[in-house]
Amino acid sequence: MAELKLPASEKTIRNLSVGDFVELSGRMITGRDEAHKWLIEEQRDEVVPYLKDSVIYHCGPVVGENEDGSYDFVAAGPTTSIREEPYQADVICRYGLRGVIGKGGMGAKTLDGLARCGAVYLHAVGGAAQVLARAIPRVEKVFMLEEFGVPEALWVIQVEHFPVMVTMDSHGGSLHDEVEERSQAKLKELLGQGT
Amino acid sequence: MSATESYTETFVELIRRASTELPADVLEALQEGRAGEEGGGLACIALDTVLTNVDMAREDSAPICQDTGTPVAWIHYPVGVSTRRLKEDFGAAVREATSRRYLRPNAVNTLTGANTGTGAGRGIPFLHFEEWDEPRIEVRMILKGGGSENVGAQYKLPDGRLGAGRDLEGVRRAVLDAVFQAQGKGCAPGVLGICIGGDRVSAFEETKRQLLRPLKDTNPARELAELEERLLAEGNELGIGPMGFGGKTTLLAVKIGVLDRLPACYFVTVSYMCWADRKAAVSIDEGGEVQWLS
Numbered sequence: 001m002a003e004l005k006l007p008a009s010e011k012t013i014r015n016l017s018v019g020d021f022v023e024l025s026g027r028m029i030t031g032r033d034e035a036h037k038w039l040i041e042e043q044r045d046e047v048v049p050y051l052k053d054s055v056i057y058h059c060g061p062v063v064g065e066n067e068d069g070s071y072d073f074v075a076a077g078p079t080t081s082i083r084e085e086p087y088q089a090d091v092i093c094r095y096g097l098r099g100v101i102g103k104g105g106m107g108a109k110t111l112d113g114l115a116r117c118g119a120v121y122l123h124a125v126g127g128a129a130q131v132l133a134r135a136i137p138r139v140e141k142v143f144m145l146e147e148f149g150v151p152e153a154l155w156v157i158q159v160e161h162f163p164v165m166v167t168m169d170s171h172g173g174s175l176h177d178e179v180e181e182r183s184q185a186k187l188k189e190l191l192g193q194g195t
Numbered sequence: 196m197s198a199t200e201s202y203t204e205t206f207v208e209l210i211r212r213a214s215t216e217l218p219a220d221v222l223e224a225l226q227e228g229r230a231g232e233e234g235g236g237l238a239c240i241a242l243d244t245v246l247t248n249v250d251m252a253r254e255d256s257a258p259i260c261q262d263t264g265t266p267v268a269w270i271h272y273p274v275g276v277s278t279r280r281l282k283e284d285f286g287a288a289v290r291e292a293t294s295r296r297y298l299r300p301n302a303v304n305t306l307t308g309a310n311t312g313t314g315a316g317r318g319i320p321f322l323h324f325e326e327w328d329e330p331r332i333e334v335r336m337i338l339k340g341g342g343s344e345n346v347g348a349q350y351k352l353p354d355g356r357l358g359a360g361r362d363l364e365g366v367r368r369a370v371l372d373a374v375f376q377a378q379g380k381g382c383a384p385g386v387l388g389i390c391i392g393g394d395r396v397s398a399f400e401e402t403k404r405q406l407l408r409p410l411k412d413t414n415p416a417r418e419l420a421e422l423e424e425r426l427l428a429e430g431n432e433l434g435i436g437p438m439g440f441g442g443k444t445t446l447l448a449v450k451i452g453v454l455d456r457l458p459a460c461y462f463v464t465v466s467y468m469c470w471a472d473r474k475a476a477v478s479i480d481e482g483g484e485v486q487w488l489s
Contacts, residue, residue: 021240034308062261062299074296075261080342080380103342104380104439125244126342126382126438127471129261130251149310150300163244165237165440175237179441180378183433187375190429191358191368 006098006159007053010118013098018173020166022122024159027140028101030059032079034152036087038144039095047143050156051095055122058084058102060151061133071139073157075129078103081121089113105167105176114170121168123175135162202281205477205485206288206334210266211297213338213475214258217249218489220410221386221447221472225249228384228437228444238442245437245470256297260471263298264338266320267403271333278324281332285322289314298338323400333488335407335476343385343469346377347402349395352461361461363422366391366451367429369463374430374446379439382469386410386448387426390464393454402466405450407474414451423449437470447472 004012006026016022029050031039038044062075081088081102088100088110098119100106103126114120124132141156148154167175188194229242252259266289270281292298293314302316303309350369352361357372359365370389377385388405390398414420426449436442447470456462476488 019237021237060261060299062258062263062296064296075258075263075299077261079262080345082380103382104378123438123440125241125248126379127260127340127469128244128248129259130255130257131244131248133257133261134251148308149303149312151310163240165240167440175441176378176439179435179439182441183375183378183435186433187371190371190432193358 006055008098009053010098013118013120014170016120016166017169017171018166018175022164022166024055024122024162024164026054027156027158028055028057030057030061030153030155030157032058032060032152033083034148035144035154036084036091039091040087043094047154048095051097053096053098055099055101056091056097058100061155062129063139063150063155071142071155073133073136073139076133076136077127077129078124078132080104081106085110089116092119093117101164105174111168111172111174114168115172118170120166120170122164123167124164132162135159200483202284202332202479203287203291205479206285207291207295207297209334209336209475209477210288210292211256211295212487213266213336213473214263214292214297215252215256216475217252217259217471218474221470222249224410224447225384225470228447231443232437236442237438237440238436238444241437241440242444258297258299259473260340260469261299262340262342263301264340264473265301265344266298266336267339268320268334268336269323269325269404269407271325271327271329273328273330273332274326276332281324282322285320286315289320330481332479333476336474337403337406337468338473339403340382340469340471343381343467346381347399347466348373348376349398349465350463352463363418366463367422367426370426370449370465371429371433373465373467374435375433377467378435379437381467382471383435383439384437384444384447384470386468386472387430387446387450388466388468389449389451390462391451391453392456393462393464394457394460395462397454398462398464399466401452401454402464405452406466406468406472408450410448416453419451419453423451
């Protein structure tokens, strides 16, 4: 297992391949459906420092608010990434992201964006909300909390040893495409449809 | 069950249990899945993470998954109990469980996009009521996450693409296609709740009700028991694996129910429940005595 510090350089990211298991440490930001639409409709300069050379985490956390006004992540696993397929490649290239964390993988447009702009898709274990929340010791800041609500807001977080698998790399590799192809061949066999 | 008694606190505890304590039958199925995966590949890492996560959630009384889903409950009640009050109490329990962070604020106004902030909203929670002869109230609930809800499917037979006619072989073909289409996106390994027949509404309700069954039970209808077993084996042969990383554990169980249908309609309806198969049940007797059911 490799350590990956955030922010990360393009060179570091291009060294990663499908099947690698890495632990992330450093600063990242959450963002899901509302956030991706928001990031694409206009250039959002205020979040650029949190996106550039870092990663965006598709996550709608359960959040606790402390008496001093700070926040803690109570439960924080990944949400399904494919919903961001229309936006993701453009968000990566426009804001200089080096990676996306989510679950379920993404499509051809994103895979192309990863290759073009030097980024990877990192799969967190879906539903592992406690394991992943413990790897998020600190919440630094939040954008659009009032407007989007807790799950959809953009949370700036510090992570330590946050476990993820590379399932789409910057060289056109996709574990999701491989598994889909193999399972399709098996399905045809089970249905007696041949290939 | 006096006229003034509130069930809210019992329902909050029911929701806490559902959100934070994975049932024993699901845990056992996950452990069996882990034992069946080989090497130290991504499938093993995924299942190890899942099992660690289940322990942590129970220890900390914190949500297993941050998507705490839609609370769906089936409530049996004796003659004379007010279903309107049960509904009010359950709604109050959802709001309280949300403020205690057992649930995420999970209800969004579809037109404005604003989160209600309380966990409750129009159609959330979703409650089914049925009067029965027993002198006690029984509530069985699930928390149904959104990722797995998105990979549910409804097929209309015959289906030319799948070569699926209006018989159990056609049902088999439709279900295998649904498992393939879902890949790992519903947080595999999953549990399938299936309904053959019904209309578009009643069928989906029946698929969710099937999810209440213990994973290791046997369908009383022999042909359905055989089909459940076959679909479980063949679904796993697809090799999609935990999280869609590839592997042997794609499904934990398949449960099939049947409703009668219109002559013109033959639906095969599939609900996919993620590995975080959260369910809990409680019985409340005449004296207000609470018994937790598995």
